[in-house]
Amino acid sequence: MSQPRLTGGAHRGRVLPCAVAPGVRPSAARVREALFSIVGQDLGGERFLDAFGGSGLVALEAWSRGASVVVVERDRRAAAAIRANAAALGADVDLRAGDVLALAADLGAFDVVFADPPYRDPAAPVIAALAPLVRGVLVLEVADATPTPAPPPGMALDRRRAYGDTALAVYRPG
Numbered sequence: 001m002s003q004p005r006l007t008g009g010a011h012r013g014r015v016l017p018c019a020v021a022p023g024v025r026p027s028a029a030r031v032r033e034a035l036f037s038i039v040g041q042d043l044g045g046e047r048f049l050d051a052f053g054g055s056g057l058v059a060l061e062a063w064s065r066g067a068s069v070v071v072v073e074r075d076r077r078a079a080a081a082i083r084a085n086a087a088a089l090g091a092d093v094d095l096r097a098g099d100v101l102a103l104a105a106d107l108g109a110f111d112v113v114f115a116d117p118p119y120r121d122p123a124a125p126v127i128a129a130l131a132p133l134v135r136g137v138l139v140l141e142v143a144d145a146t147p148t149p150a151p152p153p154g155m156a157l158d159r160r161r162a163y164g165d166t167a168l169a170v171y172r173p174g
Contacts (some may be wrong), residue, residue, distance in 0.1 A: 004057050007032050008041060009064030011089060016057065018084040024075075026055035027116060027141060031163050036065065038170055039112045039137055043067035046111040051100040051130055056082030058114055059093050069093040070107060072100040104129045116141035124149040127171065131155050138171040 004026050005015045020026055027035070035058065040046075044066035050059035053073030059082070063069045071093055073079040079097050086093050096103055100115075113134050117126050123142055130138060131152040138155065142148075144167040151157045151171050158170040 004029075004055060006057075006061055006064050008036055008061065009066065011060075011064040014064075014089055016055070016060070016085045017088045018081050020055040020078075020081060024054045024078050024081075025119075026057045028164070028166065031141065031166050031168065032058060032061055034161065034163055034168060035114065035139055035141075036061065038139060038168070039114075041065060043112070046136075047109070049107065049110040049113045049130075049133065051113060051115040051126070052117050053082050053095070054078055054116060056085050056093075058116070060085065060089060060091055062112070062114075063091045063093055067112070070096060070110070072096045072098065072103060072107075074099045101125065101129045104133060107133055109133055109135050111136040113138040114141070115139070119143045119146070127155075128152045131171070134171070134173060136172070140169040140171070142167050142169065 003015045046067045048062040048067035048069045050071040053071040059069050059071035144162045148160050148169045155171045158172045160169045
């Protein structure tokens, strides 16, 4: 398998030099392109949360597009790989080690919240915990076969689109 590369922004085409941690499923290029078509290509001045860092690829894509990025990852090996890739690319991202559900209350507000929890985990508690952090949009990545969770109070489901075996559900306040 080839090393993942950034699909857009100032650092488009740059390859993640460090291997992705074992067991991590990076978001496919097609899904990342769709995500940034939804949230915007130019994220200068925006705060972006990657709630389940995994490979760090989405966080680094947001950084490449100018966002101020916070990435949360609970797995030590995955966090180490994110840290190494960010350092190799010269990326200024705020990496928080731990479970996003436990850390959510201390993270502040974000213009974009992206959540790609492990597919085996239920998504409804994730969006409920992250909804209070959203100023603009919350995007949830799930397996296409997974039913779309109902929006939490104060949010509405804007759309859901499938990209192969992956789907993006977009929630907005209101």
